[in-house]
Amino acid sequence: MKLQENYKKLIIELICFLYALLFVYAAASKLVDFERFQVQLAQSPVLSIYAEWISYFVIGFELIISGMLLFSATRIIGLYFAFVLMSMFTSYIFIVLHYSSFIPCSCGGILEKMSWKTHLIFNSLFVMMAAVAIIILKNKRQDDFSITKNSSKIWTLLACAIMATTAVVILFLSSEQAIHHKNPFVRRYPKKAIELYKTIDLRWNSYYFAGYEKNILYLANYTDPLHLLSIDSDGKQKRIKLYLDYRNQSFKSIKIVVQDGWFYLFDGTLPRIYRGNTKDWKLTAELKRTPKFSLAQPMDSVTIAFRNNTGNDRANVIGIFSAEKDTVLYSQNLLTRQIDGIFDTDGILLYNQNRKQIHYIYYYRNEFITADRNGELMRRSNTIDTNKQAKIKVAYLKNNTERQMAAPPLKVNSISAVRNNLLFINSKVPGRFEDEKFWKKSSVVDVYNLDNNSYVLSFYVQEIPNQKIQNIFVTDDHLYVTAGTNLMVFNLGYLLKSEMKRESELKTDR
Structure with missing residues (x-):
């Protein structure tokens, strides 16, 4: 039993470490060349007109989540935030690949080397990792990981994912409307125009x-x-x-x-x-x-x-x-x-x-x-x-x-x-x-x-x-x-x- 608890703790620690490493690295990459990050966001078909405040929000949120994952008292909230943020990133990439008129690039550092499809898979894996960590943390006192016993947790995660996706869709639709009809002087430069x-x-x-x-x-x-x-x-x-x-x-x-x-x-x-x-x-x-x-x-x-x-x-x-x-x-x-x-x-x-x-x-x-x-x-x-x-x-x-x-x-x-x-x-x-x-x-x-x-x-x-x-x-x-x-x-x-x-x-x- 103690060995099993150690395995669960190790899994949670590993997932939290990977998330913290990812978010700190991503935030640092954006801060190093912040102007370029804002330019890339402005060229996004999803977030163009919101580039200014989103650039600050994403970096700040990534660093806050990383800090929350380091402490046991705030870890569960940090994992929920990480799940929501990564769900938003995943929804963003899905919309870019399937519904936008062109595909930009707004990733930093080593992530920039990934193709958009690879990045979609990468983000999806991290979404699942956050979900697993949340369920394990919520089941510290029970060993039953069946869907029946964890249905409420799964529904909560599903609701969070739906809200995250809905938020990105709303941003996409409103940004597209504004960029074409109420443009705040943000140009869009699609590739191969x-x-x-x-x-x-x-x-x-x-x-x-x-x-x-x-x-x-x-x-x-x-x-x-x-x-x-x-x-x-x-x-x-x-x-x-x-x-x-x-x-x-x-x-x-x-x-x-x-x-x-x-x-x-x-x-x-x-x-x-x-x-x-x-x-x-x-x-x-x-x-x-x-x-x-x-x-x-x-x-x-x-x-x-x-x-x-x-x-x-x-x-x-x-x-x-x-x-x-x-x-x-x-x-x-x-x-x-x-x-x-x-x-x-x-x-x-x-x-x-x-x-x-x-x-x-x-x-x-x-x-x-x-x-x-x-x-x-x-x-x-x-x-x-x-x-x-x-x-x-x-x-x-x-x-x-x-x-x-x-x-x-x-x-x-x-x-x-x-x-x-x-x-x-x-x-x-x-x-x-x-x-x-x-x-x-x-x-x-x-x-x-x-x-x-x-x-x-x-x-x-x-x-x-x-x-x-x-x-x-x-x-x-x-x-x-x-x-x-x-x-x-x-x-x-x-x-x-x-x-x-x-x-x-x-x-x-x-």
């Missing part, structure tokens, strides 16, 4: 994206505006000469756009808009009586969305120009003034061809606008950063007839692209729990779903040394990035492809 397919040397750093048609990408050149470079899906390049019948015209700021079998030459300083057919690449028609513009995007062959500063007090305003009807319709309330109406409303104008919508992304605040093709506001949306107010200072010169920036502004959003229901925005503001080392050598792109007005994910674009990214362009399958003299082609990963509605789906919705 994009993968580099190839890099093409363009030889010049003055290329920009003109359009994409029939699996052919078109690039225009600021320094050689009457030539295009086409690149097909196999990477074959072709130089295209544009023929202009208006050679006597003196251009100042040319932009080329290719869309729906047409190509356009814009110069907002004149202002002039010319149109030609991509069959012969000849600019044969001028859209007469074009209003002056600083930004413009064609919506169809005779209708242009544009921005100029003819609003109140010379503020920026969005307008729709119809060459067919010879009309200009201004949407005076689309852009909202915060400071001066010019610098504070500066941004990027995009036209979503598949959805027939206008998008405007502000540079200096966390907002973008969606309007229909008539310029009517559909919704105002926010990016996940917290800069609601433009942080700029404006100096008024020459009796208020000229304005300029009085100090370097905080730029929130930069280059952007839209494809179907997804909006891609290059952000300039680091989020919470982010490694600033990556920001020094990478550009971050945030992706938003225009259908449900939600944040989807973020990804890094690794920059080539001394060559910052200049433009981005997105198709159904690829992300194109110009950086210096290079064109980088990325394959879109599963998460982005599954989130993106294809053109056929959009037509069905309409």
Whole structure:
């Protein structure tokens, strides 16, 4: 009998020692690189928005449990806590493996070397060990370990496991809801959101994206505006000469756009808009009586969305120009003034061809606008950063007839692209729990779903040394990035492809 008691005591001591060793080691590993631990928690698909308080809770709870297991007076409570905490860890891994959209890594030390499935088995064994130790401790005065005699203890353990699992499920569901719809500026970087397919040397750093048609990408050149470079899906390049019948015209700021079998030459300083057919690449028609513009995007062959500063007090305003009807319709309330109406409303104008919508992304605040093709506001949306107010200072010169920036502004959003229901925005503001080392050598792109007005994910674009990214362009399958003299082609990963509605789906919705 005494020998049996010694065996039971040895089993309990061994289990408590293993738990204490595991928790102390795990807590120490997290404390040694606490910032990295928080970053990893922030990338968890289960706990993202709770990363800050959970990081402290887990470490503290692990150390408290380890201490409780060392003393006989608190050992049984410590074992129950250990059982609950390890049940939560096990539930977390199970959810990550079977229900999350991607699998991160948030383990420390030697545990980081385990695969997630191995870690699930490892945690399950420790859950069972805690259960065995609890039952042995509760049966110190009896030798019957049958299920019948211990049913109450088993039900108690089962209830604890259910509560632990329920807590993790609630955290998962609430975190997923918040990360996409009420994001507290915690970015999510799933693995393989994009993968580099190839890099093409363009030889010049003055290329920009003109359009994409029939699996052919078109690039225009600021320094050689009457030539295009086409690149097909196999990477074959072709130089295209544009023929202009208006050679006597003196251009100042040319932009080329290719869309729906047409190509356009814009110069907002004149202002002039010319149109030609991509069959012969000849600019044969001028859209007469074009209003002056600083930004413009064609919506169809005779209708242009544009921005100029003819609003109140010379503020920026969005307008729709119809060459067919010879009309200009201004949407005076689309852009909202915060400071001066010019610098504070500066941004990027995009036209979503598949959805027939206008998008405007502000540079200096966390907002973008969606309007229909008539310029009517559909919704105002926010990016996940917290800069609601433009942080700029404006100096008024020459009796208020000229304005300029009085100090370097905080730029929130930069280059952007839209494809179907997804909006891609290059952000300039680091989020919470982010490694600033990556920001020094990478550009971050945030992706938003225009259908449900939600944040989807973020990804890094690794920059080539001394060559910052200049433009981005997105198709159904690829992300194109110009950086210096290079064109980088990325394959879109599963998460982005599954989130993106294809053109056929959009037509069905309409």
